[in-house]
Amino acid sequence: MGTVDLDPKVPPGPLAEKWDHHRFSVKLVNPANRRRFTVIVVGSGLAGASAAATLGELGYRVELVTFHDSPRRAHSIAAQGGINAAKNYRNDGDSIQRLFYDTIKGGDYRSREANVYRLAQVSVEIIDQCVAQGVPFAREYGGLLDNRSFGGAQVSRTFYARGQTGQQLLLGAYQALARQITAGTVRLWNRTEMLDLVVHDGRAVGIIARDLVTGELRRFSGHAVVLATGGYGNVFFLSTNAKASNATAVWRAHRRGALFANPCFTQIHPTCIPASDEFQSKLTLMSESLRNDGRIWVPARIGDDRPPHEIPDDERDYFLERRYPAFGNLVPRDVASRAAKREVDAGRGVGPLRNGVYLDFSEAIARLGRSVIEERYGNLFQMYERITGEDPYTVPMRIYPAVHYTMGGLWVDYNLMSTVPGLYVLGEANFSDHGANRLGASALMQGLADGYFVLPATISDWLAPLLGEPTVPIDDPVFTATETAVSERIHRLLSVQGRRSVDHFHRELGRVLWDNCGMERSAESLDKALGEIPALREEFWADVRVLGGEEHFNQSLEKAGRVADFLEFAELLVRDARHREESCGGHFRVEYQTPDGEALRNDAEFAYVAAWEWAGEGAEPVLHREPLVFEAVQPTQRSYK
Amino acid sequence: MDLTLRVWRQAGPEVPGHFETHEMRDVSPDMSFLELFDTLNERLIAEGREPVAFDHDCREGICGSCSMMINGRPHGPERGTATCQLHLRKLPDGATITVEPWRAAGFPIIRDLVVDRSAFDRIIEAGGYITAPTGSAPDANEILIPKEVADAAMDAAACIGCGACVAACPNGAAQLFTAAKYAHLSLLPQGQPERWTRVVRMVREMERWFGSCTNHGECEAACPKEISIDFIALLNRDYVKAQLRNRALAGQRG
Numbered sequence: 082m083g084t085v086d087l088d089p090k091v092p093p094g095p096l097a098e099k100w101d102h103h104r105f106s107v108k109l110v111n112p113a114n115r116r117r118f119t120v121i122v123v124g125s126g127l128a129g130a131s132a133a134a135t136l137g138e139l140g141y142r143v144e145l146v147t148f149h150d151s152p153r154r155a156h157s158i159a160a161q162g163g164i165n166a167a168k169n170y171r172n173d174g175d176s177i178q179r180l181f182y183d184t185i186k187g188g189d190y191r192s193r194e195a196n197v198y199r200l201a202q203v204s205v206e207i208i209d210q211c212v213a214q215g216v217p218f219a220r221e222y223g224g225l226l227d228n229r230s231f232g233g234a235q236v237s238r239t240f241y242a243r244g245q246t247g248q249q250l251l252l253g254a255y256q257a258l259a260r261q262i263t264a265g266t267v268r269l270w271n272r273t274e275m276l277d278l279v280v281h282d283g284r285a286v287g288i289i290a291r292d293l294v295t296g297e298l299r300r301f302s303g304h305a306v307v308l309a310t311g312g313y314g315n316v317f318f319l320s321t322n323a324k325a326s327n328a329t330a331v332w333r334a335h336r337r338g339a340l341f342a343n344p345c346f347t348q349i350h351p352t353c354i355p356a357s358d359e360f361q362s363k364l365t366l367m368s369e370s371l372r373n374d375g376r377i378w379v380p381a382r383i384g385d386d387r388p389p390h391e392i393p394d395d396e397r398d399y400f401l402e403r404r405y406p407a408f409g410n411l412v413p414r415d416v417a418s419r420a421a422k423r424e425v426d427a428g429r430g431v432g433p434l435r436n437g438v439y440l441d442f443s444e445a446i447a448r449l450g451r452s453v454i455e456e457r458y459g460n461l462f463q464m465y466e467r468i469t470g471e472d473p474y475t476v477p478m479r480i481y482p483a484v485h486y487t488m489g490g491l492w493v494d495y496n497l498m499s500t501v502p503g504l505y506v507l508g509e510a511n512f513s514d515h516g517a518n519r520l521g522a523s524a525l526m527q528g529l530a531d532g533y534f535v536l537p538a539t540i541s542d543w544l545a546p547l548l549g550e551p552t553v554p555i556d557d558p559v560f561t562a563t564e565t566a567v568s569e570r571i572h573r574l575l576s577v578q579g580r581r582s583v584d585h586f587h588r589e590l591g592r593v594l595w596d597n598c599g600m601e602r603s604a605e606s607l608d609k610a611l612g613e614i615p616a617l618r619e620e621f622w623a624d625v626r627v628l629g630g631e632e633h634f635n636q637s638l639e640k641a642g643r644v645a646d647f648l649e650f651a652e653l654l655v656r657d658a659r660h661r662e663e664s665c666g667g668h669f670r671v672e673y674q675t676p677d678g679e680a681l682r683n684d685a686e687f688a689y690v691a692a693w694e695w696a697g698e699g700a701e702p703v704l705h706r707e708p709l710v711f712e713a714v715q716p717t718q719r720s721y722k
Numbered sequence: 723m724d725l726t727l728r729v730w731r732q733a734g735p736e737v738p739g740h741f742e743t744h745e746m747r748d749v750s751p752d753m754s755f756l757e758l759f760d761t762l763n764e765r766l767i768a769e770g771r772e773p774v775a776f777d778h779d780c781r782e783g784i785c786g787s788c789s790m791m792i793n794g795r796p797h798g799p800e801r802g803t804a805t806c807q808l809h810l811r812k813l814p815d816g817a818t819i820t821v822e823p824w825r826a827a828g829f830p831i832i833r834d835l836v837v838d839r840s841a842f843d844r845i846i847e848a849g850g851y852i853t854a855p856t857g858s859a860p861d862a863n864e865i866l867i868p869k870e871v872a873d874a875a876m877d878a879a880a881c882i883g884c885g886a887c888v889a890a891c892p893n894g895a896a897q898l899f900t901a902a903k904y905a906h907l908s909l910l911p912q913g914q915p916e917r918w919t920r921v922v923r924m925v926r927e928m929e930r931w932f933g934s935c936t937n938h939g940e941c942e943a944a945c946p947k948e949i950s951i952d953f954i955a956l957l958n959r960d961y962v963k964a965q966l967r968n969r970a971l972a973g974q975r976g
Contacts, residue, residue: 131856134856135856138855138856149779149787150777150787150838150839150840151839151840151842151843151883152843153785153786153843153883154779154780154785154786154787155785156779156780156785158780158784158785159780159782159784159785168862168863170863206857206859208862209859209860209861209862210854210856210857210859211862212859212862212865212912213852213854213858213859213860213865213912214851214852214854214912215852215854215875215906215907215910215912215913217872217875217876217879217906217910218862218872219872220867220868220869220872220873221869222868222869223866224866224867224868224869225863225866226862226863242876242879243876243880245784245880248784248880248882249876249879252879255846256846256850256851256852257851257854257856259843259846259847259850259851260847260851260853262847263847263848269843271840271843294832323779323780323781323785324778324779324780324781325779357752358750358752358753360750360753360757360760360761361757362754362756362757362760362781363781365781365782366782463802464782464783464807467783467800467803467807467808467809468754468807468809470752470809470811533856534856534857537856582763582764582767582768584760584764585764626767626770628767628770628771628772628773629772633733633734633833634734634775634832634833634836636773636775637767637772637773
């Protein structure tokens with residue numbers, strides 16, 4: 082077993098007072114001195130943009146690096162449903178304590194209590210902040226904010242802007258960032274991709290990035306480096322992530338010493354449009370909010386080929402309502418996904434490939450009228466119609482689970498600092514708040530909590546003692562050596578000159594992972610994947626074909642580097658899944674389930690964060706453990722019945 | 723179905739470009755337009771030829787990355803649809819499809835179908851924001867916003883910043899993009915204090931990069947989010963008013 086040596090630096094005191102105490106105890110940098118510190122922020126999604134903007138407002142000098150052409154393109158923009166906050170505007174019994182409890186329980190007791198409590202506390206301020214920036218949240222006729230309910234909760238605490246909440250929140254953060262760019266506190270480096278972390282005397286001191294237009298390698302030096310580079314869902318090739326989302330920044334940081342925590346905690350979202358063919362390039366999410374008004378069902382009889390409207394109600398199986406009467410269609414994502422898989426595996430799937438279940442709005446349309454449904458979900462219905470050619474107002478949607486979010490990420494302490502001093506990790510890129518399963522509408526909350534409120538309050542503790550210390554000069558040998566490594570790797574990719582495209586390997590890797598380490602995992606399937614992945618990686622380096630050169634805009638080269646990293650990272654993901662001999666949240670090991678097929682945790686042996694240390698090429702990673710101590714909530718078998 | 727693709731190839735901003743023709747045989751009508759390009763690129767790589775560069779990311783019509791001129795129309799023939807959401811079933815079997823990058827002086831070419839749209843970021847940086855430093859906000863429900871106002875602001879805020887409006891405009895003007903952001907912020911109560919400086923700064927920055935609006939209305943027809951040209955009227959009205967306004971009184975109503 083690994084060692085227990087990770088200190089999460091959780092402040093002392095009662096849970097509800099930790100964050101307050103901590104903010105009082107951290108060292109501060111006085112306003113006039115802040116401009117003497119340079120912070121490199123990588124990534125411009127909710128976490129990165131909000132962090133860069135806020136650090137800029139505080140007076141730090143920020144270098145913001147993003148591979149996108151504009152910060153506004155980051156994949157946070159595609160989040161549809163909403164953002165949670167414990168405002169209790171509906172007077173339905175919500176509170177900070179309840180949001181905290183729902184998140185811990187939803188995460189199947191695999192997250193750190195203190196972080197989650199802080200998240201719930203800060204959630205309230207996020208909504209205030211976003212409204213002040215002009216985020217056009219949905220309103221009631223009286224002018225107050227509207228809310229809706231979401232999976233895993235029995236209260237309505239989700240704020241939303243039609244089906245484009247992520248877009249509006251990101252634009253809010255992007256605009257705050259734009260203001261700082263004009264003010265001169267933030268410098269924007271767009272179409273610039275981080276390819277390595279520079280570590281000097283055990284501290285993160287900079288990054289090496291590639292200008293994607295000219296191919297030039299750039300050196301950035303700073304007093305701290307902040308990674309807000311998103312999740313690794315694209316390791317499965319088919320996911321709801323944007324095509325360019327990747328794990329290169331976190332993986333390169335991992336190889337430079339940052340521990341990677343719980344990589345096997347991946348979320349399969351229940352409501353995505355089923356894959357239709359082998360040329361499919363990505364999967365599209367249909368917001369979980371649809372489960373508020375849509376009812377999920379399959380034909381009760383195997384092989385019932387009648388069109389949905391011809392199947393009478395008593396010959397349908399509303400399997401979520403039947404199995405989970407208390408939460409019904411609003412059970413958490415992992416539960417809903419597995420239930421759908423069970424129906425499809427049993428042969429009750431619908432659609433031409435029998436790979437979906439119905440999400441039916443006919444009852445809601447009859448009850449509320451088409452116009453209400455159109456107002457709530459119009460853009461989602463339109464998106465569905467574009468992709469499938471079917472009209473969801475008259476024909477039930479077909480949905481099936483798909484890889485959507487990754488709870489695992491680089492290990493961080495309470496301050497969001499990784500195990501490399503000076504390296505912070507925010508948003509989906511870190512592991513901290515969602516345990517083994519994230520609740521709907523909580524990703525946006527966490528990204529903004531980290532960026533607007535947590536990092537700006539904790540980073541001064543690291544920076545203050547560095548006052549007067551210059552950044553490491555970019556001609557220092559450590560920068561030269563790191564840049565040389567990056568450059569050699571690029572040459573290596575270009576020089577293979579094999580026969581197969583990068584996408585070929587990426588698809589193949591995705592297939593191995595989905596088949597063996599997807600919604601269900603077993604020791605056998607994981608061992609199989611552990612055999613196949615290194616072989617595929619070897620084949621990649623022997624047979625990949627990357628055309629073009631390095632000194633110009635070259636998308637194949639960008640993709641090749643990312644897929645090469647996925648091929649290394651996938652092995653760690655599978656290894657983590659293999660070692661965790663229990664089922665929890667999104668990690669479902671078939672060997673460990675209750676008699677009625679629910680996830681069976683093993684708290685005695687696995688109530689810890691598994692944080693893996695890179696031990697070099699070809700060497701087995703070293704496991705470190707952070708025990709999870711529950712003081713406020715007693716772990717129980719999750720029940721949504 | 724079968725399609726003939728005429729695709730613009732250009733190795734860099736300073737190099738002359740040309741059309742390249744590719745026969746796409748037996749492709750599925752359920753394929754998206756970008757998946758057609760994925761398929762083409764796989765073929766080119768197999769033949770040892772460099773794949774076509776094109777911007778794309780979310781493939782859900784929201785990030786605004788994709789930007790193809792399809793038979794002379796930004797994002798192609800389907801109304802209210804970005805390139806990534808266009809599926810081949812909407813195109814006639816056997817058709818010849820010409821694909822070009824956005825054509826506008828404000829969007830210089832980087833390579834093939836990829837253009838540089840950073841001028842849009844410069845317009846936002848000039849004033850497309852509400853000053854609200856983190857931590858200083860009042861309780862969210864202290865600001866009452868009538869539903870109609872929030873809805874109208876959201877209609878404008880739906881802009882994805884793709885640049886189709888500029889590409890469609892015979893003058894290469896960016897009025898619809900600028901107006902959408904301006905209207906989103908200036909319809910809301912939170913946006914009032916900076917309203918008159920915002921309009922002047924955004925319009926001036928826009929004019930540094932883009933052509934002038936002469937009310938063709940092509941932008942509205944091309945917009946994948948169907949943003950109304952009415953917002954341009956608001957922008958123009960406010961720009962004129964701002965020139966005449968005593969800013970010290972701007973906090974007052976009426």
